[in-house]
């Protein structure tokens with residue numbers, strides 16, 4: 595099953611865990627410190643300039659973004675960690691979001 599990397603689209607930009615896609619497609623997630631280039635790497639892998647939004651400032655990605663590749667898998671762009679200049683409310687919201695994603699990984703294993 596070689597996915598056609600030219601057939602990529604943003605399926606869901608989730609601000610809440612309940613918005614994560616419920617289908618069973620495989621997911622490959624990109625996690626890491628803010629501003630290391632996760633979103634840029636996704637664009638580069640897909641040969642696109644600005645499918646995933648990128649910024650010179652850390653904290654650009656604030657939702658969990660599911661890019662569906664050729665109806666075969668998702669590349670998942672996660673908000674980065676370690677960026678301090680945010681309000682406590684924002685931090686709490688992103689923790690809930692990324693914790694929700696990790697919980698989904700743990701509970702989806704058959």
Ligand SMILES: Nc1nc2c(ncn2[C@@H]2O[C@H](COP(=O)(O)OP(=O)(O)OP(=O)(O)O)[C@@H](O)[C@H]2O)c(=O)[nH]1
Nearest residue numbers: 628629630631632633634648649650653654655674
């Ligand atoms: N020099 C260099 N800069 C890069 C590379 N990849 C990304 N960058 C730059 O790093 C900065 C951050 O890139 P992003 O892709 O937005 O980083 P991110 O990890 O998604 O950041 P968050 O969304 O905050 O978690 C941008 O200014 C990019 O242009 C690279 O391979 N080399």
Ligand SMILES: [Mg+2]
Nearest residue numbers: 632633654655
């Ligand atoms: Mg990003």
